Amino acid sequence: MALCGLxxxxxxxxxxxxQPELPGLLVNEVGRAYGVLEAHVDxxxxxxxxxxxxxxxxxxxxxxxxxxxxxxxxHRPVVDRELLQNLPNLKVIANSGVGMDxxxxxxxxxxxxxxxxxPHAVSSSTADTGMTLLLASARRIVEASQIAxxxxxxxxPGNWMGEEVTGATLGxxxxxxxxxxxxxxxxxxxxKILYHNRKEEEQAxxxxxxxxxxNLLQQSDFVMLVVSLTPETHKLIGKRELELMKPxxxxxxxxxxxxxxxxxxxxxxxxxxIKAAALDVTYPEPLPRDHPLxxxxxxxxxxxxxxxxxxxxxMITEEAVANILAALNGLPMCSEVFPN
Amino acid sequence: xxxxxxxxxLILEIGGECxxxxxxxxxxxxxxxxxxxxxxxxxxxxxSEKTESIFxxxxxxxxxRELLESLPNLKVIGNSGVGxxxxxxxxxxxxxxxxxxxxxxxxxxxxxIGMALMLASARRLVEGYHIAxxxxxxxxAVDWLGVEVTRATLGxxxxxxxxxxxxxxxxxxxxKILYHNRSQRKEKEEQAxxxxxxxxxxDLLQQSDFVMLVVNLTPETHKLIGKRELEFMKPxxxxxxxxxxxxxxxxxxxxxxxxxxIRAAALDVTYPEPLPRDHPLxxxxxxxxxxxxxxxxxxALRMMTEEAVDNIxxxxxxxxxxxxxxxx
Numbered sequence: 001m002a003l004c005g006l007x008x009x010x011x012x013x014x015x016x017x018x019q020p021e022l023p024g025l026l027v028n029e030v031g032r033a034y035g036v037l038e039a040h041v042d043x044x045x046x047x048x049x050x051x052x053x054x055x056x057x058x059x060x061x062x063x064x065x066x067x068x069x070x071x072x073x074x075h076r077p078v079v080d081r082e083l084l085q086n087l088p089n090l091k092v093i094a095n096s097g098v099g100m101d102x103x104x105x106x107x108x109x110x111x112x113x114x115x116x117x118x119p120h121a122v123s124s125s126t127a128d129t130g131m132t133l134l135l136a137s138a139r140r141i142v143e144a145s146q147i148a149x150x151x152x153x154x155x156x157p158g159n160w161m162g163e164e165v166t167g168a169t170l171g172x173x174x175x176x177x178x179x180x181x182x183x184x185x186x187x188x189x190x191x192k193i194l195y196h197n198r199k200e201e202e203q204a205x206x207x208x209x210x211x212x213x214x215n216l217l218q219q220s221d222f223v224m225l226v227v228s229l230t231p232e233t234h235k236l237i238g239k240r241e242l243e244l245m246k247p248x249x250x251x252x253x254x255x256x257x258x259x260x261x262x263x264x265x266x267x268x269x270x271x272x273x274i275k276a277a278a279l280d281v282t283y284p285e286p287l288p289r290d291h292p293l294x295x296x297x298x299x300x301x302x303x304x305x306x307x308x309x310x311x312x313x314x315m316i317t318e319e320a321v322a323n324i325l326a327a328l329n330g331l332p333m334c335s336e337v338f339p340n
Numbered sequence: 341x342x343x344x345x346x347x348x349x350l351i352l353e354i355g356g357e358c359x360x361x362x363x364x365x366x367x368x369x370x371x372x373x374x375x376x377x378x379x380x381x382x383x384x385x386x387x388s389e390k391t392e393s394i395f396x397x398x399x400x401x402x403x404x405r406e407l408l409e410s411l412p413n414l415k416v417i418g419n420s421g422v423g424x425x426x427x428x429x430x431x432x433x434x435x436x437x438x439x440x441x442x443x444x445x446x447x448x449x450x451x452x453i454g455m456a457l458m459l460a461s462a463r464r465l466v467e468g469y470h471i472a473x474x475x476x477x478x479x480x481a482v483d484w485l486g487v488e489v490t491r492a493t494l495g496x497x498x499x500x501x502x503x504x505x506x507x508x509x510x511x512x513x514x515x516k517i518l519y520h521n522r523s524q525r526k527e528k529e530e531q532a533x534x535x536x537x538x539x540x541x542x543d544l545l546q547q548s549d550f551v552m553l554v555v556n557l558t559p560e561t562h563k564l565i566g567k568r569e570l571e572f573m574k575p576x577x578x579x580x581x582x583x584x585x586x587x588x589x590x591x592x593x594x595x596x597x598x599x600x601x602i603r604a605a606a607l608d609v610t611y612p613e614p615l616p617r618d619h620p621l622x623x624x625x626x627x628x629x630x631x632x633x634x635x636x637x638x639x640a641l642r643m644m645t646e647e648a649v650d651n652i653x654x655x656x657x658x659x660x661x662x663x664x665x666x667x668x
Contacts, residue, residue, distance in 0.1 A: 033479035074482060124490035128513065132463050135456035139637070141630060145466045148629035149622045153614050156631040158358050158398050164639040166448035188512030189452065286477050294473045301472040303480040305463050311488040 022049045023328055024066035026056060026087070028076035036073045039310070040317045044071070047321055053077045065089055069324045071317075075102035084111045092327035094320035095337075097307060098122045098178075101229040101256065105339035115337045116323035119177060121315035125307045127181035130224055130254045133278035133302065134170070134186075137250050138163045138222070142300050163221070163250075166190050171220030173213065173236070174227030174255065175201050182224060183207050194219060217244040222252060229256035237261065242268040250276045254306065257283030266292045269299060280305050346373045347656050348390035349418075350380060350411075352400040360397050364645045368395070371649055377401050389413055393652045397645075399426045408435045416655035418648040419665075421635065422446045422502075423584060425557040429667035439665045440651035443501060445643035450554075450634040451505035454582045457606035458494070458510075458550050461578050461628045462487045487549070487576070487603070490514050495548030497541065497564070498555030498583065499525055506552060507533040520544045545572035550580060557584035565589065570596040578604045582634055585611030594620045597627060608634050 025048035029035035035052075036044065044050055049066065053076075056063045064086050070079065070093045077083070079093060084107070092114045095103060100117055108115055136142060139162040147153060147160075170186045172179045175197040183193050183205045193207040194216045200209045210216035217223060223245060227233045237251070238261040245251070251274055253260055262283060268274050276298040285304055293299055307313060323333040349372040353359035360368065368374055373390065380387045391411050394401065397420045401407070408414065414437050419427065422443045432439055460466060463486040471477055471484075491514045496503045499521040507517050510533075517535040519525075524537045538544040545551060551573060555561045565579070566589035573579070579602055581588055590611060596602050604626040613632050621627055635644060647663070654661045 031481075031483050033481060035482055037483055039483070124514070125488065128459065128489050129463065131455075131513075132459040132465055135452065136460055136465050139453060139456050139633060141456055141460050141628075142466055142469050144630040144633050145628060148614070148631045151617050153617075153631075156357075156614060158356070159361060160633075161636050161638050161641060162633065164449060164637040165452045167639075185509075185512045188509045189455075190448075286472065286480060289475050289477070300469055302465060302468040303472045303477075303484070305465075305468055305486065308485050309463070309488040310485050313485060 022047060023068040024049045024051050024063065025324070026051050026053065026067045026070045026077065028053050028073060034074050034076040036071060036317070037313055040314065043317065044321070047325060060086060068092070068328055069094065071320055071324070072096060072102070079103060079108060081107060084108065084113065092116065092324050092333075094118070094324050096316045096320055099228060099256065100337055105337065109339045114327050114333065116320070116327070116333045116335045117337050118316045118319035118323070119335055121312055121319050122307050123177040123181050125309055125312040126178045126226075126254060127185060129280055129302075129305045129307075130178075130182045130226065130252060131185050132305070133252050133254065133280060133300065134222055134224065134250075135165060137252065137276055137278040137300055138165045138168075143297075163248075168192070168221040169194065169219055171195070171210070171216040171223045172207070173197075173216065173223065173225050175203070175207070176226065176228075178254075179224075179226040180205070182226060191222075213241065214244050217241055218246070220249055221246065222250050224252040225255050225259050227255055227259060229258055233259050235259070235261045237265070239264040239268070242273050245274050247272060248275050250274070250278065252278045254280045257281045257285065262293070266296070269293075269296050276300075278302075346371060347392045348373045348375050348387065349652065350375050350377065350387075350391045350394045350401065351397065352377050358398045358400045360395065361641060361645075364642065367645065368649065371653060384410060392416070392656055393418060395645075395648055395652065396420060396427070403427055403432065405431060408432065408437065416440060416652050418652040420641075420644040420648050423557060424665050425584060425586075429665065433667050438655050438661065439667075440648065440655065440661060440663050441665050442644045442647035442651070443663055445640060445647040446635050447501045447505050449637050449640035450502045450582055451509060453608055453630075453634045454502075454506045454552055454554065454580060455509050457580050457582065457608060457628060457630065458552065458578070459489055461580065461604050461606035462489050462492075462550070466628055467625070487578075489550075491516070492549040493518065493547055495519070495538070495544040495551045496535070497521075497544065497551065497553050499535070500554065500556075502582075503552075503554035504529070504533065506554060507535050515550075518544045518547060541569065542572050545569055546574070548577055549574065550578050552580040553583050553587050555583050555587060557586055561587050563587070563589045565593070567592040567596070570601055573602050575600055576603050578602070578606065580606045582608045585609045585613065590621070594624070597624050604628070606630075608632055 027036045029052050031038045067087050072095045095117045098117050098119045166189050169192040172195040175195045187205050194210050195207045196210045196213045196216045236259050278300045280302045326333045351360050353376050355362050392415050394417045416438045419441045422441050493516040494510045496519040499519040518538050519535045520538045520541045564587050606628040608630045
């Protein structure tokens, strides 16, 4: 069985493909900030002829016909009309992770190219990130660790307190796969769980549906954002929403920076409209070094931890490879994404 | 109330680093006449007869023979917190004084800290934060990764109230749960959290990705985790300590962390607290340290004071005492 849990995926072969030449797979680069992981290269090379953007751009004529697939990691390489026009044999683009907001789905589809994401691998790891940030923010872990190693400390401060997580109210905005896994985890902390979603979901976790986002915002001690970025969710959380939140509440964002109006958030944090924020995602990433969010002491920012574990990243690549091989062999993909 | 005079309770002080929280004073004054150590020392004659109880908060005031000898009417020492290793139980008992603790108030917040530290360490939260805000950061490296918590194996050493609550939380992360304890829990309790008993600590150590220490400090658990135990652990494993620093052989831990015998450690407790500023644990990159914040929440601290007061009053009123600690 594949690590990603797909039971009957014929395109996770254990032996080398019999074709004389492996299909060309375009990737941005290897390692650094926007490349596929070094640790995955051997696995990719088992199934594909790996071509980096640099190699491609240096010799377009040679490589353009060989490239049958693109594997995106952290939204790179950027897929635009020009690139698509230069890849006449491109059949499929596999996006790592679940968010497809980086791709113009209609444009790609218009070139007859299929698309896939990797939803199975992503949800647990991202839900874990959400809980990590919730607990870290509530219990002031970052600040605490600085106190623990501070050269000035003589005795631990007695009057220093965080906020209880057990029994608090968590409002989850977005009850998809990831949101549901967050709810399962929060439930074990005896949290009261509210959720807001496009539609009410049948849940076995005792979460209460809030048709109006205002109801969720007004009652929550922790508000966690777990939605896809779409035109509807862009700046979903702005000045108005922040003002509806309790002044003792914490905002946690583990989906996309642009779901939040960042300027409104800065102001809300500076003026005590909300108590704190924990952001795994921002816009852009990283933030400019002079951005006010970096200086506020009621904010923790993390470098898009989301799925950054050895195990999950491996599962994502395996899922992507399975999807690509399916497409190249004219078979249905497990996680095909269609333009709406 | 109706009493002319409330029973006297001795405390270290109000506010400051180790004093009783200002916000709890009104509640304490409903039930007691508060006597600070300063007042007591300035006028021992006046206060010594009136002091029937002591409320120990953040291990203060220190209870020694001299203090016990000067309090002829002392009936009970109510400790805030569950650990009483800072109290000489035999000595106190020899004066006919009872000791109580607050096991119920601490369990949720301590279990929460255990989970917080496990997740923070696994996902490299503190390191990640520093990268995210560092003036030198230009972009985020793709190869910078943590380890998975979901479906990993958690070994809980000490399955009392707090350990069991940790198990309940960890189960929701689909973790495989092993536990080692003086005695095995009932089958129903094990099944509720999917925990598997390891009679031998070695079995737990060899299989766990995360080892969490949740025991009382006693002569038996002192340096429970030493060089041998650390070597049994996987080189990819993380040690999490939320009970007492002295349960771990700290020098052995430093060496194990320096040599990659284990991957990392997350410690809410050390010996001493705080550690000397030149201690190697402060400098190791694979250590997450927090300053004993296991019960540092508004709610937990309040509940601890309330539970301590309940216990003290029960002793003074000759009623069944909810959480008396009996010396062995």
